[in-house]
Amino acid sequence: MKIEDPKAVKWTLIGITAAFLAVMLVLPLTYVLFTAFRSGLEGFVAAVTDKYALHAVYLTVIVTLMAVAVNVVFGLYTAWALTKFSFRGKKLLSTIIDLPLTVSPIIAGLIFVLTFGRQSVLYPYLSDLHIKIIFAVPGIVLATVFVTFPFISREIIPVLNAQGKDEEEAAALMGAGAFRIFRQITFPHIKWAFMYGVVLCTARAMGEFGAVSVLSGHLRGKTNTMPLYIEILYQGYDFTGAFAVSSLLVVMAILILIARNVLEHRSKAQYLKNRRKA
Amino acid sequence: MTQNSASKDQKESGQTPQGSRQIRELDQANDASLPGGRTTQPEADAAGSENTYVELRHVSKSFGDFKASDDVSFTVEKGKLAGLLGPSGSGKTTILRILAGLETADSGDILIDGKVVNDIPASKRGIGFVFQSYALFRYMTVFDNIAFGLAIKKTDRKIIAEKVNHLIELVGLAGLGGRYPTQLSGGQRQRVAFARALATEPHLLLLDEPFAAIDAKVRKELRGWLKELIQRVGITSIFVTHDQDEAIEVADQIIITNRGHVERSGSPLEIYNNPQSSFVTQFVGQPTVIENPGRFKGFRRLGDKGGKAVLRPEFISVTKIGEPLKYVITAEDAVVEESYFRGGDFELRVRVNDQLLTVNRPITQEPIRVGEQVKIFISSLYLLDGDKAVTVMNESLSNRSSIYEI
The missing domain is CATH 3.40.50.300 (P-loop containing nucleotide triphosphate hydrolases)
Structure with missing residues (x-):
């Protein structure tokens, strides 16, 4: 058998990938589900309908929605600013946006503890206003926003860069205002990349552990998101509970993956449709 | 007033009103082709x-x-x-x-x-x-x-x-x-x-x-x-x-x-x-920049002091040996080195005094082969002088002896 034989290469590569995924993903996931149902369906239902478990799900959804909402606005603005204008410090800004991807989430958490915690200069003002950030929901939202903020802008920036400024300039010359230009010219172009960014951002926000862990204070029924709650259960040797809640998180992640694939498929279909017409 | 200073004024003052424009166009066209023609453009602001x-x-x-x-x-x-x-x-x-x-x-x-x-x-x-x-x-x-x-x-x-x-x-x-x-x-x-x-x-x-x-x-x-x-x-x-x-x-x-x-x-x-201007002269048309234009017949009065000039194909006519020649004294001997068919005419590259020049010959005239000895006549050229360019006519066409009176 020659190594150049494309069929052999193809099946070898597929085989390696499949084996890798089996060991790294399928096996653990199966084990999660297996453990979750080890004490029967009742045990699973009891674990996921537990008061604290439900609150963790609720908090995760709320935090995710808020973080995604903030990052949608932030991501669009940044991408717009970085691609449509030239200004001093543009490169620096562009680099800083990527910081959450490179810095450890623990450090992200600590940054906020230092900024808003007891030792911070801001603390007296915040406590005067009865605003509690550390060990409270706002802190968790902040941490999640920080960790997920590159996702949306990073998806949009390449698309905007490839598009150039001509169409926007043309629209501006015809008297269009900034909002109309965005709505009618820019957004149709970045729609799919934007939605893809939202999906990635959502997935990351749901699963964030490190930064949230530092800021949350692990208060059951108050500041525990799903990943934190799972950890607590696990540390308490409640394997059924931990894996039951884990399986919920996995199902949510799978739903997001499906959403992602649907989006990808659609954008491809739209692209092909336009091409075919041309 | 020389042509150059006139043009400078015109450049700075911009356009003249439309009415006088047509006339000026004609004037300028004449200026370029007639020896000793003075610029008579109206200096409207x-x-x-x-x-x-x-x-x-x-x-x-x-x-x-x-x-x-x-x-x-x-x-x-x-x-x-x-x-x-x-x-x-x-x-x-x-x-x-x-x-x-x-x-x-x-x-x-x-x-x-x-x-x-x-x-x-x-x-x-x-x-x-x-x-x-x-x-x-x-x-x-x-x-x-x-x-x-x-x-x-x-x-x-x-x-x-x-x-x-x-x-x-x-x-x-x-x-x-x-x-x-x-x-x-x-x-x-x-x-x-x-x-x-x-x-x-x-x-x-x-x-x-x-x-x-x-x-x-x-x-x-x-x-x-x-x-x-x-x-x-x-x-x-x-x-x-x-x-x-x-x-x-x-x-x-x-x-x-x-x-x-x-x-x-x-x-x-x-x-x-x-x-x-020197730049425009070398930019428009189909210019060939030549060194030391004084070495060409009809332009001896430019002297041997070197300098640069620009020639365009339309300034040069080419005649076969034996064809009637109007200005025999100022015609140069040349050899055809290349010939390209351009549809309406042939574009010929001819070598004169070690200088390769481009010249067009209509297809209606008797064809010229590559390698053939021919006569060429340069009717005028643009003498480059710093940023400026001045038209210089062939002596046979100009009865003046000095270019500075143009």
């Missing part, structure tokens, strides 16, 4: 001319260390089609973008219809702009592209439909209103871009290299179409090009840019026949 529609006054713009526009001044008359012509990187597009308000000038004034528009944003200047890339809205149909500007002005839907359909017809795209830009050919996209720019009935139309992205054959056809359409609509237009044939064929007025400043502004005929 164009800056205050009634017909001036667009005016740039000492406009400068830098990008970092790069001076994209360096003290640019020119005027364009109402209803005229002006071409900004220059090599790439000479600042043509920057001038256009400053006019449109897409770039802000560092200094100087931009006047449109007598009003300084420096502080008026692009969206309020009411200018039609055709981008080099056309910049058609790719997620909108041809109809919606053209309707965009009208929709912003909150025009009534019925009127929009009427106007847009009329424009689609005008640019020859009837039936294609429902297509997307990706479904059109280059020429069709150009027409859409043009229709879109005209939809809001601007008073000034700016076109950035409008034909650059179109293949040669369609380009030629579109040029004529554009000129005719602009004349029909009667809109003052300025287009950018690096193609001198395009500028000469299409424009009423040519503004030649070089390294960020305006070298020369005038009618195509004026600029072609009387290039005046």
Whole structure:
């Protein structure tokens, strides 16, 4: 058998990938589900309908929605600013946006503890206003926003860069205002990349552990998101509970993956449709 | 007054009113071909001319260390089609973008219809702009592209439909209103871009290299179409090009840019026949730069002091040995080295005095072979003198003995 034989290469590569995924993903996931149902369906239902478990799900959804909402606005603005204008410090800004991807989430958490915690200069003002950030929901939202903020802008920036400024300039010359230009010219172009960014951002926000862990204070029924709650259960040797809640998180992640694939498929279909017409 | 100082005045004062313009064109054409002709152009102060529609006054713009526009001044008359012509990187597009308000000038004034528009944003200047890339809205149909500007002005839907359909017809795209830009050919996209720019009935139309992205054959056809359409609509237009044939064929007025400043502004005929500056002389036409022009017969009076001159094919005639020759004394012996068939004529490369020159010979005349001994006669040349260029006639044609009296 020659190594150049494309069929052999193809099946070898597929085989390696499949084996890798089996060991790294399928096996653990199966084990999660297996453990979750080890004490029967009742045990699973009891674990996921537990008061604290439900609150963790609720908090995760709320935090995710808020973080995604903030990052949608932030991501669009940044991408717009970085691609449509030239200004001093543009490169620096562009680099800083990527910081959450490179810095450890623990450090992200600590940054906020230092900024808003007891030792911070801001603390007296915040406590005067009865605003509690550390060990409270706002802190968790902040941490999640920080960790997920590159996702949306990073998806949009390449698309905007490839598009150039001509169409926007043309629209501006015809008297269009900034909002109309965005709505009618820019957004149709970045729609799919934007939605893809939202999906990635959502997935990351749901699963964030490190930064949230530092800021949350692990208060059951108050500041525990799903990943934190799972950890607590696990540390308490409640394997059924931990894996039951884990399986919920996995199902949510799978739903997001499906959403992602649907989006990808659609954008491809739209692209092909336009091409075919041309 | 010498030709040079006259031209300088004219360059600085810009355009003269339309009426005297035609006459001046003829004058200048004569100046270039007649020996000893004096420039008799009327020195009207164009800056205050009634017909001036667009005016740039000492406009400068830098990008970092790069001076994209360096003290640019020119005027364009109402209803005229002006071409900004220059090599790439000479600042043509920057001038256009400053006019449109897409770039802000560092200094100087931009006047449109007598009003300084420096502080008026692009969206309020009411200018039609055709981008080099056309910049058609790719997620909108041809109809919606053209309707965009009208929709912003909150025009009534019925009127929009009427106007847009009329424009689609005008640019020859009837039936294609429902297509997307990706479904059109280059020429069709150009027409859409043009229709879109005209939809809001601007008073000034700016076109950035409008034909650059179109293949040669369609380009030629579109040029004529554009000129005719602009004349029909009667809109003052300025287009950018690096193609001198395009500028000469299409424009009423040519503004030649070089390294960020305006070298020369005038009618195509004026600029072609009387290039005046060293740069323009070496840029327009089909120039051959020669060293030491005094070594050629008929130009001995230039002496042996070296110097440079520019020759164009139309300044040289070629005759076979045995064909009648009008000015025998000032004809040179030459050898044909290359010959190219160009359709209407042959383009010959002939070697004279160790200098390769280009000369055209109509196909209706007896053909000349490569390697053949021929006679050539140089009727005139442009002598380069610093930044200036002066026409020098062959002694046989000129009864003067000194060039400095021309």
